[in-house]
Amino acid sequence: MAAAGILFALPSILGLTLFTILPMLTSLILSFTDYRTVNTPKFIGFDNYTRLFDGTDPYFYNSLWVTFKYVILRVPLGLVFSFVAAFLLNLDFIRGKSIFRTIFYLPVIVPAVASSMIWIWLFSPDLGLFNSFLEALHIPTLNWLYSEKTVVPSIVIMSLWAMGSTIIIFLAGLQGVPRSLYEAAIVDGAGALRKFFNITIPMMTPIIFFNLIMGSIGAFQVFTEALIMTQGGPNNASLFYNYYIYREAFQFGEMGHASAIAWILFMIILIVTAIFFRTSKSWVFYESEV
Numbered sequence: 001m002a003a004a005g006i007l008f009a010l011p012s013i014l015g016l017t018l019f020t021i022l023p024m025l026t027s028l029i030l031s032f033t034d035y036r037t038v039n040t041p042k043f044i045g046f047d048n049y050t051r052l053f054d055g056t057d058p059y060f061y062n063s064l065w066v067t068f069k070y071v072i073l074r075v076p077l078g079l080v081f082s083f084v085a086a087f088l089l090n091l092d093f094i095r096g097k098s099i100f101r102t103i104f105y106l107p108v109i110v111p112a113v114a115s116s117m118i119w120i121w122l123f124s125p126d127l128g129l130f131n132s133f134l135e136a137l138h139i140p141t142l143n144w145l146y147s148e149k150t151v152v153p154s155i156v157i158m159s160l161w162a163m164g165s166t167i168i169i170f171l172a173g174l175q176g177v178p179r180s181l182y183e184a185a186i187v188d189g190a191g192a193l194r195k196f197f198n199i200t201i202p203m204m205t206p207i208i209f210f211n212l213i214m215g216s217i218g219a220f221q222v223f224t225e226a227l228i229m230t231q232g233g234p235n236n237a238s239l240f241y242n243y244y245i246y247r248e249a250f251q252f253g254e255m256g257h258a259s260a261i262a263w264i265l266f267m268i269i270l271i272v273t274a275i276f277f278r279t280s281k282s283w284v285f286y287e288s289e290v
Contacts (some may be wrong), residue, residue, distance in 0.1 A: 015016070021242060024239075025104060027259040027263065028259070028263060030255055030256050031048055031049070031259035031260040031262075031263050032044065032045060032046070032048070033048075033256045033257075034047075034048075034255050034256050035254075035255045035259075036254055036255065036256070037253040037254035037255055038253065041256065044133070046196050048256055048259075048260035049260050049264075051257070051281055052260065052261065052264065054224055057257075059236065059244055059259070060244075062236055062239055062240045063236075063239045063240065064241065065221070066152065066238060066240055066241075067220060067237075067238055067240050067241040067242075069152055069218040069221055069222055070155065070156060071216060071241065073152065073153065073156045074156045074159050074215075074219045074222075075212065075215045075216050075219050077156060077160060078159065078160060078163055078166065078215050078219075079166075079208065079211060079212060079215065080166045080283075081160050081163060082163045082166040082211065083170050083204075083208070084166075085104060085163070085167050085170075085172060086167045086170035086174055087169040087170075087200075089101055089104070089167070089171055090174040092176060098233065101167075101168075102169070104163075104164050104167050105164035105165075105167070105168060106164070107161050107162040108162055108165055109165040110162075112224045112228070113224075113228060115158075115161070115162065116158075116224065116228040116229050118223060119158045119161075119229065120145070120228075120229055120241075123144035123145045123154055124144075125141065125142070125143050125144065125146060128144070128198075130142075130144065131144075136196050138249055142151050143230055145238075146234060147234065148234055148235055148237035149237075151233075151234065151237050151238045152237065153224070153229060153271040154237060155225045155226075155229070155230075155238065158225065159225075160220075161224075166211050166214075166215065169207060169210070169211060170204070170207060170211065172207075173203075173204050173206075173207035174200070174204065175220055177199065177200060177203045177204070178203075180197055181199050181203070182199060185198070185199060201268075202285045203285070205284045205285045206284055206285070206286060208284075209280050209284045212276060214278055215274060216269075216272060216273070216276070217269055217273070219279040220241065220242075220265065220268065220269050220272075221241060221242050221256060221265075222240045222242060223242035223243055223246065223261060224241035225240075225241045226238050226239070226242075227243060227246065232244075232247070241265055242265070243256075244261065245258050245261050245262050246258075248261060258285075
């Protein structure tokens with residue numbers, strides 16, 4: 001039986017080893033070398049890391065700040081937007097819920113390149129739908145992707161369009177809340193707000209925690225929008241960390257330097273995730289712990 005289990009798991013084990021573990025170990029080794037794709041890797045110790053933190057690389061701290069700004073905006077807004085949408089889709093009196101659920105999920109399956117091109121048009125200062133709408137309301141228009149102040153919020157707005165997976169997860173969690181709890185609360189005279197904050201939110205905290213972790217990891221790795229829509233501009237205002245890695249590796253050919261940058265991102269995500277898990281004990285409610 002053990003041999004059969006190992007045999008069935010072997011494809012996943014080989015895939016994890018060949019396509020995840022070995023590339024990670026290779027990049028870790030390369031991060032301690034001077035490797036520019038055209039030369040043989042030369043061991044230089046911690047020079048790649050020193051170059052980042054001592055300010056020699058002018059883009060490192062900028063990319064960190066831009067990425068953290070995106071994460072701070074995108075993760076809370078994404079959680080709130082997804083939760084509210086799922087809550088509305090779960091209400092009994094809403095008609096055509098299956099149609100709305102399909103509409104909310106459709107952007108997830110739209111290719112990133114196609115959706116980015118659509119949003120480039122929407123954000124166009126001259127012909128974009130958003131500025132046309134603002135003009136109709138006699139509100140000053142914005143430069144959206146073409147301004148250092150609005151480029152990151154613009155990409156955050158775009159990201160909310162593709163929150164279908166998170167909405168589905170929240171919706172599944174809402175449908176798993178026992179009806180008996182609401183019925184008992186009604187008997188006790190609880191109103192809608194009290195049921196929401198005393199039953200729905202506590203019962204949903206494990207789902208909120210899961211989406212917080214996954215959303216944060218995904219936000220730290222934002223890349224496609226910068227590559228297709230802004231190329232890190234204007235004036236490096238959307239130089240997200242992953243795009244910074246891509247530029248160092250595949251545009252400038254500095255594979256060793258890019259590997260060091262990538263491992264710093266890995267450590268940042270690891271630390272942030274550890275903090276979330278550490279603090280989750282004070283606010284995440286698990287029914288099995290009762």
